[in-house]
Amino acid sequence: MTQAPPPPAGGDTSASPELQIKGSLRLPPGLKLNLPFYFFRHFFQPGNPILLFEYLQKFGRAAHYRLLWNHIVLLNDPSDIREVLIDKAQFFIKERTQKRMKILLGEGLITSDGEIHKRHRRIAAPTFHRQRIQGYAETIVAQAAAMRDRWQPDVEIDIAAEMMHLALGITARTLFNTEVTAEIEAINDESNAVMEIYNALISLPRAEALLRWRVPIPALRRFRKSKRRLDSVVDGMIAARQREMADSDARGEEPGTDLLSMLIAARDEEAVAEGRPGLTSAELRDEVMTLFLAGYETVANALSWTWLLLGQNPEAEARLHQELNQVLGDRLPTIEDLPNLKYTEMVLAESMRLYPPAWAMGRQATQEIDIGPYRLPKGCFVFFSQYIVQRSEKYFPSPRHFHPERFTPEAKADRPRFAYFPFGGGGRQCIGESFAWMEATLVLATLAQRWQLNLSQNQRLELQPKITLRPKFGIHVIPEYR
Numbered sequence: 001m002t003q004a005p006p007p008p009a010g011g012d013t014s015a016s017p018e019l020q021i022k023g024s025l026r027l028p029p030g031l032k033l034n035l036p037f038y039f040f041r042h043f044f045q046p047g048n049p050i051l052l053f054e055y056l057q058k059f060g061r062a063a064h065y066r067l068l069w070n071h072i073v074l075l076n077d078p079s080d081i082r083e084v085l086i087d088k089a090q091f092f093i094k095e096r097t098q099k100r101m102k103i104l105l106g107e108g109l110i111t112s113d114g115e116i117h118k119r120h121r122r123i124a125a126p127t128f129h130r131q132r133i134q135g136y137a138e139t140i141v142a143q144a145a146a147m148r149d150r151w152q153p154d155v156e157i158d159i160a161a162e163m164m165h166l167a168l169g170i171t172a173r174t175l176f177n178t179e180v181t182a183e184i185e186a187i188n189d190e191s192n193a194v195m196e197i198y199n200a201l202i203s204l205p206r207a208e209a210l211l212r213w214r215v216p217i218p219a220l221r222r223f224r225k226s227k228r229r230l231d232s233v234v235d236g237m238i239a240a241r242q243r244e245m246a247d248s249d250a251r252g253e254e255p256g257t258d259l260l261s262m263l264i265a266a267r268d269e270e271a272v273a274e275g276r277p278g279l280t281s282a283e284l285r286d287e288v289m290t291l292f293l294a295g296y297e298t299v300a301n302a303l304s305w306t307w308l309l310l311g312q313n314p315e316a317e318a319r320l321h322q323e324l325n326q327v328l329g330d331r332l333p334t335i336e337d338l339p340n341l342k343y344t345e346m347v348l349a350e351s352m353r354l355y356p357p358a359w360a361m362g363r364q365a366t367q368e369i370d371i372g373p374y375r376l377p378k379g380c381f382v383f384f385s386q387y388i389v390q391r392s393e394k395y396f397p398s399p400r401h402f403h404p405e406r407f408t409p410e411a412k413a414d415r416p417r418f419a420y421f422p423f424g425g426g427g428r429q430c431i432g433e434s435f436a437w438m439e440a441t442l443v444l445a446t447l448a449q450r451w452q453l454n455l456s457q458n459q460r461l462e463l464q465p466k467i468t469l470r471p472k473f474g475i476h477v478i479p480e481y482r
């Protein structure tokens with residue numbers, strides 16, 4: 001599918017191959033000229049940073065380039081990534097693109113830093129504890145089972161669209177305890193609209209200020225309108241749930257078990273003395289939007305790519321079917337089956353290696369800092385890409401091959417921690433990881449138990465690396481009864 005562009009004819013004279021010593025700094029080798037020059041010369045497309053990152057791999061452990069006045073470093077080595085995410089995490093904040101998501105997500109877990117992030121994480125963490133989320137297994141299986149009953153043999157479907165729809169339904173139920181109602185559709189449509197504009201917006205310098213100053217540009221006006229509508233729908237749902245909870249509290253009943261009810265009820269014991277133990281309505285809104293957007297598209301993409309890979313790899317598919325026959329027979333999966341669905345989980349792990357839904361992450365250094373053999377300047381942006389590192393020959397021989405056996409416990413123990421990091425790591429590791437594994441495993445098991453999905457002949461495959469890694473033209477399959 002995507003391929004690194006060939007080096008410019010006549011050798012790449014625009015690259016500095018050696019470590020670059022500049023004053024106290026030791027920068028990795030990299031591109032000599034400012035990045036826009038390469039866009040201008042059509043070496044890379046601005047819309048597909050994976051091509052750039054693939055090209056930069058030729059510099060080895062890390063690569064340096066400049067975008068206008070900013071220093072940017074791409075790290076490819078798991079030990080350097082570990083330093084940024086764990087050992088020296090206190091010297092980094094979220095990089096600018098993620099921070100700019102504040103215009104959509106406010107001060108939610110993804111966008112906030114420092115004390116605000118710590119407090120919100122403390123409050124939200126118990127909600128996502130493995131034990132608390134187990135109750136969602138039945139909902140997940142019921143929704144997947146309803147979908148598998150709707151499919152018809154030999155009638156082509158776009159499995160990427162189906163997985164989005166399914167994951168949206170599961171999010172509606174587990175986050176808000178509702179069907180995909182008009183309100184949920186509104187949240188989905190408006191956030192998609194906002195995202196479309198947002199993708200264009202974040203490339204504008206000072207996008208936040210342009211929005212704040214109410215500059216009368218049509219796209220900005222549309223963004224503000226969608227955002228207002230989003231806020232009012234989400235605020236309405238939170239207020240309704242708060243009222244319901246107050247009523248059931250007065251009747252001495254337990255609060256609901258959906259994520260929203262749990263977040264409303266969550267308390268930060270460390271802040272009781274300060275008189276602000278829970279999340280305010282505005283904070284709840286930001287977290288709800290964050291969970292809504294972080295939670296469903298990622299899982300849907302993980303599942304979509306898995307169907308593609310299973311369609312391309314009949315041996316792995318046969319082994320998966322064999323496990324489902326042995327463990328489940330004809331009955332639907334339950335939470336108790338998860339420890340026995342080992343191969344199903346390995347299939348998903350290998351799929352997220354090749355097509356990680358979160359395909360890159362970034363941070364910004366708050367001071368001059370040593371990472372591996374390098375000394376990076378204050379303000380330097382540091383990126384690392386799951387898509388790139390997880391396709392490294394060093395840790396995954398024949399990296400393009402789909403081989404779930406790479407995820408046996410023994411094989412995993414042989415690799416450094418950050419050779420594989422689809423859920424990030426350190427203090428900001430994905431809070432929904434257990435939820436995502438549970439959801440993806442149960443959905444895959446429920447659907448593959450009934451159907452084999454054969455890839456349609458006229459498939460057009462292209463990566464679309466937006467905030468998540470999507471298949472640009474969907475994935476078209478023809479269901480066949482097993």
Ligand code: HEM
Pocket residue numbers: 109110121290291294295296298299302356357358361362421422423424425427428429430431432433435436
């Ligand atoms: C396959 C599915 C998923 C993948 C691949 C994924 C990936 C990630 C990654 C890589 C991060 C770290 C970002 C960074 O440090 O810059 C992250 C953070 C986060 N994820 Fe997920 N995620 C998934 C599912 C979910 C689900 C189901 C939820 C919630 C229901 C969720 C909620 C979050 C939140 C709130 C954060 C921010 C955590 C923090 O900074 O404290 N994610 N996710």
